[in-house]
Amino acid sequence: MLTTIGEVAAKAKVSVATVSRVLNGSCKVSEERRRRVLQAVKELQYEPNLVGRMLRKSETRTILVVFSIMLPDLIRGIKDAAAAAGYEVILQYSPGPDTDASQFAMLHRGMADGAILPEIQIDNTLLALLYDQFTIVQCGETTKYPQAHVVAVNNEEIACQMTRHLIELGRKRIATVGIGSCQGRPAYFSRERREGVRRALDEIGIPLDQQLHLDVQMGYRGGAEAADYLLSLPERPDAIFCFQDTVAVGCIQSLHRRGVAVPGDIAVAGFDDSEICQFIDPPLTSVEQPFYEIGREAVRTWLLIHHDRPNRSIGRQVRLAARLVIRESTGGSPSFVD
C-alpha cells in the first residue's frame, strides 16, 4: 500500500487539510507546522495519489498521445512541455496506418483531458466526434477537417525547395512516393508535399506526369515496391522524392539490386532526416523536421485551446520551418542549405 495523506497528517500531528495546503502552496500555514508536514512527507516518502486528486478536481491534468510511428524527439518535446505545465503524458501505440475509436478509450473513460495525435491518420467522422468532446491537437500529419488544430512543418514550401534543388542538378522527370492510408488515400501531408513539387515544376514549365506519383505503405517494403513500379515505366524518372526516409531506403535498396546507380542514374531524396540517412550508401538527402519543437508547440497549442474552450470554433494552424539536408544521394556535395 502506498502512503496516504492521512498517514502524513497523523505523523505530523495536523489535519489532512493542512498537509494538502502545505503541498499545494496556499501559504496560510505556520512555519512550525509546515516544517512538521514536510518532515513527515520526507520520512514516509509520500507522493500525493493522482487518482484521488483527479477525482476531486474533475480533471486529470493528463494528455493522451496516440502515436503510430515512434519519433523520440517529438515525444521528448511533448513530455518536456507537458511537465513544465504540470501535466502528465500517457502514450498509446496505434499499430498500422489508420487509427480507430478503441485508441481513445482513455478519453471516454476519464483518464485524460485531451489528446495529441502525432502523425496519425484518422477517419474524419471519428475526428469530428473527438474534437467535439475533447481538446485535440494534431501534429506532423495535417488534416482537411476545418476545425482541426494542427502543428506541422510547412510541407508545401519545403517540398518545393527540395524539387528546385533536384531541378538545379539537372533532373527533369521527378517522381514522388507518398504514404497511403488503408483506404488507399494518400496521407494529407503527402498531398501538401506533392503540391509543393507541382509548384516547383510549374516554375520551369514542366507539367505533372501522374504516372510518376504514387502512394505506398510506410516502411522499407513500400519503398522497394515503389522503385519496382517506377523502373517498370517506359520512361523512367531521373529522381525519386520519397516522403519518408524508410521508404527512400527501401527504394535505394531495390534500385541497387537492379543495377541502377544512385545518384548516377536516379537521384533519391527522403523526408524526416532520421539517423539512418547518414549510415546508408549513398548517404541520403532528406528534410530535417524540428520534431522536438513540434512536440513543444503541440503542447503549447493544446494548453491554449484547452483553457479557451468556448472560443475554439476555428482551427489553429501552426507551421514551422523545415530544413533541407543535402547528401550524396542527390549528387550534390555534402553541405547544408537553408
Next chain:
Amino acid sequence: MLTTIGEVAAKAKVSVATVSRVLNGSCKVSEERRRRVLQAVKELQYEPNLVGRMLRKSETRTILVVFSIMLPDLIRGIKDAAAAAGYEVILQYSPGPDTDASQFAMLHRGMADGAILPEIQIDNTLLALLYDQFTIVQCGETTKYPQAHVVAVNNEEIACQMTRHLIELGRKRIATVGIGSCQGRPAYFSRERREGVRRALDEIGIPLDQQLHLDVQMGYRGGAEAADYLLSLPERPDAIFCFQDTVAVGCIQSLHRRGVAVPGDIAVAGFDDSEICQFIDPPLTSVEQPFYEIGREAVRTWLLIHHDRPNRSIGRQVRLAARLVIRESTGGSPSFVD
C-alpha cells in the same frame, strides 16, 4: 463533461447501485430493469469513469510499460494479453540507455499497479526498490538481480548457434559488438550472448581474444565506431556479430566506406531480425526474437506474480527460443535454419 453513473440511473429510473450491478455482471437484476439500464447506457453513450473505479477498488488494473526502444510487436503482445485480462496499459518512453527513478512516478502516485520493463537497463538499487513495492517483470533485457522476474530469449544458446554457423563458414576470428549502458558496462543480455560465443569457440579450441569484444551505444553510430576500431587492429576479425541490427547496419556501412567487402572479407551478423535486415545491402543475417510472444508471456508472468504476492521470494525466469535467420551478410545462401 462525461456522463456519470448517476445520470444513467436517473434516465433508467433506478438507483446507481443497480446500474453498477448491471454493468458488472452481478446478475441479481430483474430483466425489466436490466433492459432499461442498458437502454440508458446506450443512449447516453455511458462509459464508466476509470478514476472513480480505481479509487474505490484501490487498484488501477493498469500496467505501466517503460520502454527505451520501440518494438511494435512486443507492445502489441503486451496490449493484447493485458486487454484479455481486463488490464489497461500505459506507455512511458525513457530516452537513453539508462532509466532513472523519474520514469516510475506513475507507480508511486498510484496510477499503475506495477510495470513491465522491456529492454530497459536500470540501476540495481532502483530495481530493488521497485521490486520491493510493486509487481515488476522485465523482458528482453535480463538482470543479475536474483529476485527479478524475467522473460527473454535464450541468449546464450542462440548466440552459440550463430557462432557455430560462422565457424562452419570458415570464420575463426569472430568479434562481438555488444550494447553498453551509460556507465560503460555492457547490458546483461550482451554478457549472456558473449558467453554463448565463448562456448562455441571453446568447442573448437579457439581461446577468446579480448581485443575482439567491445560494447557501444545502440544505434548506427555505435556500429560505425565499432567497425572503425576493429579495422584498426593489427589482426582484423573475419566476422563481426553485433547484438543489435542497427549496430550491424552502421558497421556494414563503415566497412563499405573503407572498401572492406561484406561478406567477402568480413561476415556481419545482427540481432532482432528487424525489417531493415531484408533491405540492406547485403541482406543481414540476424536472430529472430518472438517479440509478440515475449510481450504476452511478460503479461502472463506479471499477472501470476501479482496475484501471488506473498510467495514471490524467488525470481521467475521464462526463456523462449529464438531463431537464426541466415542471409547473404554471412555468405550463406538465403535460407532458414532452426
Next chain:
DNA sequence: CTTTAGTTTGTAATCGATTTCCTTCTATTT
C-alpha cells in the same frame, strides 16, 4: 392467512485528495 426464506433494490459508506465553511486563536485598536 401468517410465517419464513429467498430475492431484488435502494441507502449510505468508502477510496484519497482538495476545498468550502466554520471555529479558534492572535493581534491590533479604542
Next chain:
DNA sequence: AAATAGAAGGAAATCGATTACAAACTAAAG
C-alpha cells in the same frame, strides 16, 4: 479591558463508482 479584524487550522463535503448493509418485496410452506 473590550471589541474587532484577520490569520490559521480543523471538520466535513465533494468527485464517481463500487459494495456492505438494510429494506422491501415475492414466493413458498405451514
